[in-house]
Amino acid sequence: xKTPILIGGFALxxxxxxxxxxxxxxxxxRTILLQEVAISTKRxxxxxxxxxxxxxxxxxxxxELLSRMPEVSFIRRGSYGMEPTIRAYSAxxxxxxxxxxxxxxxxxxxxxxxxxxxxxxxxxxIEVQTAGGSAMQGAAIxxxxxxxxxxxxxxxxxxxxxxxxxxxxxxxxxxLGGLRLNxxxxxxxxxxxxxxxxxxxxxxxxxxxxxxSQYEKANIAINGKYLLQEDLILKADFIADDGWNIGFPAxxxxxxTAKARIGSISLVRENEEKRWTRLEARLYANRIAHSMDDSAxxxxxxxxxxxxxxxxxxxxxxxxxxxxxxxxxSVRADASASYLEASMTMYxxxxxxxxxxTWPNNRQLQSGVAAQYSWQVNTKTxxxxxxxxxxxxxxxxxxxxxxxxxxxxSTGTERQFVIPAATVQxxxxxxxxxxxxxxxxxxxxxxxxxxxxxxxxFSQFDGYDYVGNPDLKPERSMQGEFxxxxxxxxxxxxxxxxASRVENYIVGAHKPELSAMTMGARGVKVYYNAPYALLxxxxxxxxYNINGYTQLVSTLKYSYGRDAAGEPLPMIAPLRHVSSLxxxxxxxxxxxxxxxxxxxxxRNSESFGEQPTDAFMLWHLRAGYQKETARKVWxxxxxxxxxxxxxxxxxxxxxxxxxxxxNMFVQLSMSF
Amino acid sequence: MKKYNWLxxxxxxxxxxxxxGCDSEDVAPMPTINYQKIAGGLTETxxxxxxxxxxxxxxxxxxxxxxxxFDAASGKQIEQASIKLQPMMHMMDKQHAAPAENPTTDRAVxxxxxxxxxxxxxxxxxxxxxLVVEVEADGRKTKATVPVTVVESATxxxxxFVSKTDGAKYLVAYLQPQQPKVGVNDLEVAVxxxxxMMDFPADSKLTLELNPEMPAMGHGSPNNVNPVHQSVGHYIxxxxxxxxxxxxxxxxxxxxxxxxxxxxxxxxx
Ligand SMILES: [Cu+2]
Numbered sequence: 001x002k003t004p005i006l007i008g009g010f011a012l013x014x015x016x017x018x019x020x021x022x023x024x025x026x027x028x029x030r031t032i033l034l035q036e037v038a039i040s041t042k043r044x045x046x047x048x049x050x051x052x053x054x055x056x057x058x059x060x061x062x063x064e065l066l067s068r069m070p071e072v073s074f075i076r077r078g079s080y081g082m083e084p085t086i087r088a089y090s091a092x093x094x095x096x097x098x099x100x101x102x103x104x105x106x107x108x109x110x111x112x113x114x115x116x117x118x119x120x121x122x123x124x125x126i127e128v129q130t131a132g133g134s135a136m137q138g139a140a141i142x143x144x145x146x147x148x149x150x151x152x153x154x155x156x157x158x159x160x161x162x163x164x165x166x167x168x169x170x171x172x173x174x175x176l177g178g179l180r181l182n183x184x185x186x187x188x189x190x191x192x193x194x195x196x197x198x199x200x201x202x203x204x205x206x207x208x209x210x211x212x213s214q215y216e217k218a219n220i221a222i223n224g225k226y227l228l229q230e231d232l233i234l235k236a237d238f239i240a241d242d243g244w245n246i247g248f249p250a251x252x253x254x255x256x257t258a259k260a261r262i263g264s265i266s267l268v269r270e271n272e273e274k275r276w277t278r279l280e281a282r283l284y285a286n287r288i289a290h291s292m293d294d295s296a297x298x299x300x301x302x303x304x305x306x307x308x309x310x311x312x313x314x315x316x317x318x319x320x321x322x323x324x325x326x327x328x329x330s331v332r333a334d335a336s337a338s339y340l341e342a343s344m345t346m347y348x349x350x351x352x353x354x355x356x357x358t359w360p361n362n363r364q365l366q367s368g369v370a371a372q373y374s375w376q377v378n379t380k381t382x383x384x385x386x387x388x389x390x391x392x393x394x395x396x397x398x399x400x401x402x403x404x405x406x407x408x409x410s411t412g413t414e415r416q417f418v419i420p421a422a423t424v425q426x427x428x429x430x431x432x433x434x435x436x437x438x439x440x441x442x443x444x445x446x447x448x449x450x451x452x453x454x455x456x457x458f459s460q461f462d463g464y465d466y467v468g469n470p471d472l473k474p475e476r477s478m479q480g481e482f483x484x485x486x487x488x489x490x491x492x493x494x495x496x497x498x499a500s501r502v503e504n505y506i507v508g509a510h511k512p513e514l515s516a517m518t519m520g521a522r523g524v525k526v527y528y529n530a531p532y533a534l535l536x537x538x539x540x541x542x543x544y545n546i547n548g549y550t551q552l553v554s555t556l557k558y559s560y561g562r563d564a565a566g567e568p569l570p571m572i573a574p575l576r577h578v579s580s581l582x583x584x585x586x587x588x589x590x591x592x593x594x595x596x597x598x599x600x601x602x603r604n605s606e607s608f609g610e611q612p613t614d615a616f617m618l619w620h621l622r623a624g625y626q627k628e629t630a631r632k633v634w635x636x637x638x639x640x641x642x643x644x645x646x647x648x649x650x651x652x653x654x655x656x657x658x659x660x661x662x663n664m665f666v667q668l669s670m671s672f
Numbered sequence: 673m674k675k676y677n678w679l680x681x682x683x684x685x686x687x688x689x690x691x692x693g694c695d696s697e698d699v700a701p702m703p704t705i706n707y708q709k710i711a712g713g714l715t716e717t718x719x720x721x722x723x724x725x726x727x728x729x730x731x732x733x734x735x736x737x738x739x740x741x742f743d744a745a746s747g748k749q750i751e752q753a754s755i756k757l758q759p760m761m762h763m764m765d766k767q768h769a770a771p772a773e774n775p776t777t778d779r780a781v782x783x784x785x786x787x788x789x790x791x792x793x794x795x796x797x798x799x800x801x802x803l804v805v806e807v808e809a810d811g812r813k814t815k816a817t818v819p820v821t822v823v824e825s826a827t828x829x830x831x832x833f834v835s836k837t838d839g840a841k842y843l844v845a846y847l848q849p850q851q852p853k854v855g856v857n858d859l860e861v862a863v864x865x866x867x868x869m870m871d872f873p874a875d876s877k878l879t880l881e882l883n884p885e886m887p888a889m890g891h892g893s894p895n896n897v898n899p900v901h902q903s904v905g906h907y908i909x910x911x912x913x914x915x916x917x918x919x920x921x922x923x924x925x926x927x928x929x930x931x932x933x934x935x936x937x938x939x940x941x
Contacts, residue, residue: 302889346917348888352940354917356854403855407912409895456914515892517914524894 058167058624058637058667061197062118062126062147070539070555071128071143073573076653077460078248079172079202079660080215081111081255085652086128087498088535088559088572089142092448092506093475097137099149099237100282100318101264102366104338106290106310108358108450108457109251115147117241117260119195121165121178122221124148130481130498132386132423132441136318136332136370139390139419141443141477141502142535149237152182152189152225159184165669171641171660172213174199176667189225194218201247205647205661212247212254212296213657231271238263245296250655251460253292253306262286278320285313301348301519306358308342326376335367339397340449360401360453362413366392366446384425384439392417392446396453404455408526410470415452417474419444425481437483444476451506451527456517461570461654462608463522466508473529477502492543499536504529505563522609531564549584560603570608573651574601574615588627592639594620601651611656616648631672638666707738707784711818715807719744722805722816725784730801730822732791733829734845734862738784739775739805751780753809759789759820763799768792771843771864771872773904790845790864790872794824827940832866833925833933841866842875844923844935847906852913852941859899859911861923861937874905878932881924884911888918899923916941 063082066072074082075091083091096114097103103114127146129137134144160183167176180193201213219241226234239262246255264284271277292306314336323329342359370388377383396402396413405413423441430436450457454468479500486493508525516523537559544552556577561569580594596618604610622639645662653659707725714721725738737757741750759770770792775785795801801822806815829846848860859882863875880899885892891914899909913919922936 344915346889346915351888352917354886354888354915356915400854403853404914406856407854407893407895407914514894517889517891519889519891 058165058635058669060120062115062120062123065120066115066126066145068555068578069126069128070541070557070578071130072145073559073650073652075110075571076650076657077109077111077250077655078215078246078254079199079210079213080217080243080246081113081116081248081258083110083113084115084145085571086130086143086145087539087557088537088561088569090571092451093140093142093445093502095134095138095140095144097144097146098262099147099264100137100316100334101262101284101286102138102312102314102334102336102338103260103262103286103288104310104312104340104364104449106288106308106340106342107255107258107292108306108308108342108454109248109253109292111246111248111251111255111292112258112260112288112290115145116217116243116258117219117239117262118147118149119178119193119219119221121180121193121195122150122219122223122239124150130496132421132425132439132443133372133384135386135388135421135423135443136330136372138334139366139368139388139392139421139443139445141445141475141479141500149221149223149239150191150193151235152191152223153184154186154189154225154227155184156186158186161672163669163671165667167665167667169199169663169665171663172199172202174202178669180671187227191223192221194220202660202663204658205642205645206658207645207661210249210657212249215243215246217241217243217246228267231269231274233268233270235266235268236264237266247296249657250653252297252300252458253294253304254296256291256293256295257289258291259289260286261288276319276321279317280319281315281317283313283315285311287311302346302354303348304344304346306342306344308340308359310338310340312336312338323373324375328374330372332370333368334370335365338364338366340364356455357401357404358455358457359449360396360404360413360455361398362394362396362401362449362453364392364394364449366390380429382427384427386421386423386425386441388419388421388443390417390419390421390446392419394446394449394452401453405453405470408467413453413470415470417446419446419474419476433486433488435483435485435487437485438481440478440480442476442478444474446474447472447506447527454527456524458518458521462508462525462610463520464508464510464525465516465518465521465523467511467514467524467526469527472506472527473504475502475504475506475529490545493540494542495538495540497536497538499534502533502535503531505531505533507533507563533561533563533569535559535561535569550582552579552581554579567607568603568605570605570610571652572601572603573598574603574613575599580620589625590623592620592622592624594622596620598648598650604651613649613651616646618646618648619643633671635669635671636666637668638664640664711803711820713816713818714744715805715814715816717812717814719812720750720807720809720814720816722807722818724803724805724818724820730789730791730820731825731829732794732822733825734788734790734847736786736788737803738786740780740783741785741807741809749780749783750809751783752778753780753785753807754778755785755787755808756806757787757789758804758806759791760802760804761793761799762802766869767799768869769872771845771862771874771905790830790843790862791822792830792843793822795820795822827938829937831935831937833935835925835927835932837927837930837932842878842925842933843872844925846937848908849911849939852919852939854913854915857911857913859897859909859921861899861907862905863907863925864905876901876905877927879926880907880909881926882909882911883922883924884913885920885922886915886917887920913939913941 076082105112125148130143137144162181165178177196183190198216221239224236241260243258266282269279288310290308316334318332320330341361346354368390373385375383394415421443425439427437456465481498483496514524539557541555558575561572577597582592584590600615601613620641625636627634641663649658711724721742723740757772771790773788775787831844843864845862849857864872893912897910899907919939920936925932
């Protein structure tokens with residue numbers, strides 16, 4: 001292990017080298033397309049049906065879109081800033097990237113997953129990968145979620161296009177405004193979009209106001225594209241996302257401000273004639289500033305401020321080639337450096353402020369080389385190999401930070417982790433249009449900064465203060481996945497089951513000898529490596545075009561997790577089902593009825609003090625109308641969610657806080 | 673450091689716009705000791721000039737004192753001497769002494785003989801302090817009596833208790849940490865038994881238990897080390913602070929297995 005190039009050579013060594021390209025889709029990848037590249041009237045292809053399913057509420061946030069994917073769940077502490085998880089895996093086991101760029105949250109309470117910095121308006125697509133496909137994105141055991149940014153366009157004639165939209169949602173009295181402008185010329189293009197959202201505290205199914213559930217945010221995204229040569233494009237992206245007064249009803253604190261600045265420059269060469277048909281190199285940097293306070297909360301014995309800062313810069317290089325007939329090889333090398341710091345200052349009348357570092361200043365260098373190789377062996381069989389070698393280095397950078405860590409007797413804070421991952425996936429048409437895919441592999445993940453260095457991080461979930469452990473070992477997982485799919489023009493059905501055994505499962509252990517720092521906390525937990533945990537589950541989806549104008553989309557999911565002692569893991573969603581039936585009336589009007597059912601979850605974790613959750617069933621009705629004039633397209637979307645005003649909560653919602661009750665939404669947009 | 677080479681290379685290769693000075697090691701400033709002269713005078717034999725130095729004003733509690741001796745005639749500094757310190761409080765109706773530590777060597781270090789005095793009350797209407805410095809140098813044996821002023825320290829650095837086991841009064845003086853920080857701090861206290869108004873021997877037979885507490889929040893801190901007797905009544909241990917602010921260092925003093933008494937010191941930073 002001398003240089004990354006050597007490691008890359010190792011990853012490539014298994015591959016022969018011929019030529020010829022053919023893109024091969026995999027079963028373990030699920031994409032939501034959010035931007036139509038060109039206005040299309042072909043309504044009846046599958047991808048578009050799914051897209052319409054996901055974007056059924058056009059006023060929805062990125063989080064709400066994601067939550068309609070069967071693989072994705074959200075740990076919810078407030079109505080905004082939810083933590084995405086995939087399947088039964090926890091958020092720290094999942095790699096979340098923004099167009100391949102790494103972003104580290106700046107909040108010790110996980111209020112700022114990377115998903116909040118993107119609006120549907122500037123998203124091209126969302127890609128969720130499982131079964132080892134995530135190796136291209138990062139070291140993760142639960143898969144990856146990548147959000148691709150919308151790009152500027154080029155056009156033969158200079159052309160200005162754009163869209164204006166506005167929306168309203170009744171449950172939170174929320175307003176939305178959006179603007180998108182594209183300017184395209186033959187050699188360059190510019191795309192700018194802005195979104196503003198303002199939501200009040202929402203009303204739940206008992207028509208009670210859920211205090212501290214409001215939020216306000218603005219997002220600006222600019223993308224520029226410049227054609228350097230026939231096949232070479234220079235791109236630049238910039239995103240500014242500011243949130244204010246974001247309430248977290250399930251937590252004792254809210255977010256005062258959350259600011260993200262995200263930028264990148266990239267070079268892309270796409271040329272079918274060349275040996276490497278696609279090459280991309282990108283340099284990026286981002287900065288997240290997050291500040292929590294409890295100024296809105298009444299009657300607290302101690303007031304506190306908790307600011308956090310995260311800075312990341314990095315690069316990646318990736319390329320795609322065809323080493324032989326019906327083969328495709330993608331390789332990627334990436335590296336990033338992240339710096340994190342977070343502190344807490346507590347105030348009490350007539351006393352000096354109490355200050356501590358909740359994240360002692362620390363940095364994380366991570367790098368990896370990955371390769372994905374697909375081979376269409378014959379008309380019926382397809383093989384895919386995914387591999388990654390990830391190396392990371394963590395350390396506490398300030399002497400204050402190290403002094404603080406010494407309180408727990410840790411002498412060295414510097415840690416290196418080497419994480420190999422490899423997955424083999426084999427797909428075969430077994431009977432007519434029935435395809436079976438089986439995959440198996442190993443992967444792992446590094447501990448997070450909180451797990452290594454966190455200092456009395458209070459978790460409202462189980463009521464303990466959490467202390468990091470710099471001696472943690474990385475989690476390693478062995479997993480397998482099996483998929484059956486049936487695909488024909490009218491029907492597409494897919495069912496997947498997966499299981500993984502996670503060794504060195506990272507979880508907190510109660511230390512009775514330590515006294516809690518947070519007032520009212522039940523004690524202190526220190527992270528350690530539990531022997532193992534088992535995570536498994538299944539999901540299924542079906543798209544059925546009953547006739548050209550009626551379609552049914554159904555998704556079903558189940559997750560299961562237990563630790564080495566047989567106890568259920570916390571935050572595992574119960575059986576869940578969503579069905580939607582859409583009918584078109586002519587080409588301009590559609591109506592969609594939808595039902596959402598979740599079973600009760602009685603497999604709750606006693607040691608986390610987790611409560612069981614009741615079953616619920618919701619009904620939604622949505623409709624859309626589109627009118628095209630010579631130069632403009634008008635779209636009106638409206639609907640009612642949770643029609644029967646059910647007072648419910650999902651199992652992954654913290655603090656027994658119930659979700660919004662009946663919500664009427666309307667969204668109007670005009671594009672030109 | 674071969675294994676860091678490639679990581680370093682990457683770190684350099686990247687344009688780390690934001691990471692100015694992130695990895696720089698913080699350098700602790702060299703302690704520059706600034707002694708100030710707080711008293712001075714001639715010995716009774718008038719041939720030696722005695723000067724008393726301290727880092728700050730004298731306060732109730734443990735004060736390190738540094739004595740410089742000069743030959744009164746030549747003005748030359750005396751580097752070799754045996755010194756005894758005897759503080760004395762002069763009150764209306766009585767006088768009493770206080771615990772003191774004499775310089776341990778006869779040889780001056782940087783021209784100073786270092787000892788310490790534990791002043792037990794401030795100067796004022798109640799009475800005034802003098803410091804008797806007994807000097808034995810070049811065969812001459814004499815003493816100087818210099819007046820000193822002692823102020824009440826802002827936070828109490830001297831506590832006392834009456835032992836539940838032997839009925840005697842004990843004094844507990846706070847020495848360290850002088851510059852408390854979040855993290856692990858050396859803790860040092862000195863314990864003296866009050867045998868009489870004039871006799872304050874250093875104690876070594878009590879055992880001490882430390883329990884830090886943040887009163888505003890009601891929590892403690894982990895992994896503290898109970899102070900253990902080292903020499904001349906000094907007990908040394910470790911105290912951990914998990915945040916800045918006001919802490920109470922609770923000390924339980926035990927005589928054998930039995931509790932003799934309890935005191936606490938405030939640390940505010
Ligand atoms: Cu936060």
